[in-house]
Structure formats: structure tokens, C-alpha cells
Amino acid sequence: MENNIELALKDIIWAGLKEAGLDSFCCREDIGLEFAPAPGFGDISSNVCMRLAKSAKKAPIAIANELAQKTGKALGSSPLKKYISEIKAQGAGFINFYLAPVYFWEELQRILDKKQDFARSDLGKTEKVMIEFVSANPTGPLSVAHARQAAVGDALANIMCYLGFDAQKEYYLNDEGNQINILGNSVKTRLAQLNGEKVEFPENYYQGDYIVEMAREIKDKKLKVEDFSEYAGNYILEIIKQELKDFHVEFACWFSQKELRKSGKIEEAFKYLKEKGFLYEQDGALWFKSTQFGDDKDRVVIKSDGSYTYLAPDIAYHREKYRRGFKRVINIWGPDHHGYISRLKAAVAALGQDPETLSVLIVQLASIFREGKPIEMSTRRGQYITLREVLDEVGVDVSRFFFMMRRTSSHLNFDLETAKKQTPENPVYYIQYAYARISSILRQAGLSETAVSDELSLLKEKEEIDLIRKLWQFAYILKVCLKTLDPYMLTVYLQEAAETFHKFYDCHRVLGTDQALTAARTSLINATRIVLATGLGLLGVSAPERM
């Protein structure tokens, strides 16, 4: 039964609906199930009666009462019977299913058998998905904004892979163009200044200290630099790669814009669009008819000076994404790019792809606080908090978790002092503490990880069943993360799971005189350990045995 309980239950409910003669008012897809609704309302709940109340012209609760009875009847001849202890119509018209303890014992057994793969699924059917994120211009160290995008993108890719997708992480490298040229000129100018030349440093150049450091290194090592843009771009790219590595983010592919241009793919894409009639010339520039696909205004792709706008290579890049076999494309961007979504979607549509297969996630900014006071940030003056600073101060585990603690589309306040605290105020420690505590008990029990009780049915206490129920919800939470394309729900779940464990621990002693019960409870906390480690692992956070 296991994971298929959702499908099996829908079958039973559908049979009940038919039995009650209600199937003509809705279809099977209308049967929505909610897992672990409000306390006291069962383990699985369906709102189907409310949905069909109007067309059936009956009160929802009356329908629910009838359906509960018919569903019970349909259940009678089903293998599902032993897992359902009760079906009740409650509230405004919900139909609630109460799972029998045997269901939870089997679930627990499954976690212990399959370990960290217990919730793995083939839901994604190995569909190729590209998650492109960070993609910062190599013109300076990564900021906290990039850090948050990196954490979210990486975790999302992990979750999707766990659910059976072939999710690949990619970094689009803007290794040529205006910004890179400015970067090169910035270094060149600083070098000239170091050599005593009286040259002005323009305001739109990169102001950060790292520019001066680069110039100083060139001077000290007496390097012969021919192309300052290329030199500086590569120099910073290495810094970025190291920063991401230290943040535990690894990309499958670094896609170079320069290579894309050299390959002639941009012209190819333009040729395609031109043949379709989506390009036109005006005021000496080449325009893309994005309004035809819902954009506010048409966009320039080749400027009147003959150079490309940013959109030009991006159109070709996205054409390549689909040509490389990706069925679904996810882009993770900062909020400064939100106005860009409609034109890229237009481009994808013009290229003959369904724009729905392109998802753009806007990761809102993270404001860094110290002792409750915000730290002012200004990219212009080169004064912003970097990924490196946060990493050095609070570490990978805490920073990654903190960046995902809020809904990705919401602003995030990241307090450095809270992040360093080792109190319940800091959820990472709260979760890791639960894990370490379990590890400690297991060490004392002297049991190997593989030892499993064959009498899990001894687990009958409320707190024991509550804990298994919480573990059971893990797979459901991952589906929510997938649906919302946001890993943050997992951070909420892990806090709840840790809390449920702490409550169990406080009420019941694991290591006792009753050997069979000790074995069963040891198995329970071992399963808890597996779930916590798996969840933390998907988020890229470690699970320490000792703290």
C-alpha cells in the first residue's frame, strides 16, 4: 500500500461516490486529499463533498455523511480496509480518514528498510529539467542575493532529483559584453594609477577593493596582460567558483555566452525568428516583436551601433536549452530581473515552445541584520555583504538553511547574531540537536544502525504514533515543494519533525528494562534520524552526530 495510499483512497472514494449516485456531479480529479489536516480531524481528509454540493443541490455535510457511509461500504472489500480505522464526516462537510496503527507500523518498517531512499519516487519520470541559477556576471564576488539564489536553486535541484527528475544545475556565464569591458577598464585604470599615472577613475567603473588588488597583483608579478577584460573576468570567475564550492553548490555546466556567440547560434536563432516574421528593423535597430506574445513593448535585440542587447544571446541560449533536450526549464533570478520575464517568455513562445515549460522564480532579497539593525548595502560603491562574509561568519549549514527559511518570493531578514546563537531561536541548532540527541542514544544502546525491532506494534503511545505520522508526512511535503517550486516548506517541516521528536523524548524513555519495547523505540528514533538526515541533506545542511 505504502505510497499508493493516495491513489487507493481516491479509488475508494470514487466507488463511494458512484454508490451514492454522486459521480455525475464531479469527476475523479475533483477528489482532493489533504494529509494530516488540523489536529483531531483524521490523517487524510477530502473536501470533495463541498466541491459538488452546489451541483448536487444538497448541504455539504449531508453529502459527506452519505459518502462516509458508502465509502465505508466500498472499503469493506478493499485491501485498504486494515489500514483505515474510521471514516467520519466532520465540520462543514469534510470526509476524514483515520489511519490504523498498523499503517504507521508498516510505514515505519519501510523507512527502516529503505533508509534515506524511503521517500524517493519516480514521479519525475527521469524528465530532463534544467535549473539555471546564480549566473552572476563575473565582475565581482557573489553577494548575499546570489547566496540565497544558490541555496534555493541547489536545494530545489536536490528535491527534484530525489523525486525522479533528471534535474541539472547550470550557470550561465556572461563572459563578454559591456559589464566585462567595464571590469577590464576598471582594472586597467587602477593599474595605471598604481603606476603613478594621473588618470581619473570614472564613477560607473567597479569601485570594489578587489579591483585594486587585482591591479596590484598584475603590477607586483609584472604580468603581461593583453586583454584586461578577459584576464579580470577569468580571475573573478575563479573566485566565484571557489565561493560556490565552499557553499557546497556544484554546477553540472558553466555555459559561456562567449562560446555561444562564437558558435554562430545567435545568428541561427535570429534566422529562425526572421523566417517566422518576428523580427523587424526600425530606427537603425533590430527589434523582436515580443508584443505578439504578451509583452508590454517590443524589444531591441541588435542596437543601432550593431551590437547585441542582453536579450539576443539569451534567446539563443534558451533555444539551446530546449534543443539540448530539456523538457522543463527553471530560471532563478533576482528581483531586479522581474521585468525581464515577459520578454523571455515571449521569446520562448516565438521559438515554438510552450512558455508554460519555462518557470522563472524570483528570489527576493535577503537583508542582513546585526543585532536587529540592518546593514546598509550599496552595489554602486562596491559596499555590499558578500556570500564569503556570511559564510565565514556563520558557516555553510546555518547560512544555507536561513536563506531558505522564508518563502522564496518573500523578503528575508537574516540576522547574523541569531544565526550564530545556539538556542531554539536558531532552528538549525534545534533540528541538529534532535539529530545529535538521537545519535547519542543510539550510541548508548550499542545497537548497529541496521538492527530493527520485529515488534514495532509495541509502539502505541500517542507521542509514538504522532512521531511516525510526522515521518510519514515527509514524502507529502516534498510534493508540496515540487508543486510550489520552493524548498522552504521543507525547512518548516524539519522544525516540526524535530519538535515532535523532542516531545516524544520527553514523555517516553527509549532505553529501558523492557527489551522488546527498547528495541521498538530504538527503531523509532533511528527512523527519525533517517528522516532528519534525508531532509537536511536535500537542503544541503549537515547532520552532526555530536555537537
Place this chain on the structure above:
RNA sequence: GCGCCUGUAGCGCAAUGGAUAGCGCAUUAGCCUCCGGAGCUAGUGGUACAGGUUCGACUCCUGUCAGGCGCACCA
């Protein structure tokens, strides 16, 4: 001016359209002869405002007010 995000307890935040709006901090009262007290139990206190959609709205829509960010032939 236009667009995006956000207004929930004194503070920081939860609640995939669902039932009794949860948690931490702060504050008040308890729990260690016992597996990690970095924990647990109980008390105080809340949906910015006005309409609308819905069987049902913190959630969706419209407007108002408040805060953050963005609006290039830049990337």
C-alpha cells in the same frame, strides 16, 4: 507614473483556498536521583483598512494606506 514583493501577538515569522490562525524571542508559573535541560509543560497576546469572488479567505480579485525593490538600444 508603471511593475514586482510584503503588511498576522511588543519583536521575528508559520498556516500547498479548508476545520479551533501555529512557533520562537520577550514575559509569567512549573519540570533534571533518569537516555544530551541546546529539551519539555502551562499562561498572556494577533490577521493594516474597505469592498468582492467562494460552501469556505491570512491566502484569490479590486481599491486605499504603509514599507522594500525595480522600471535602458545596461547586464
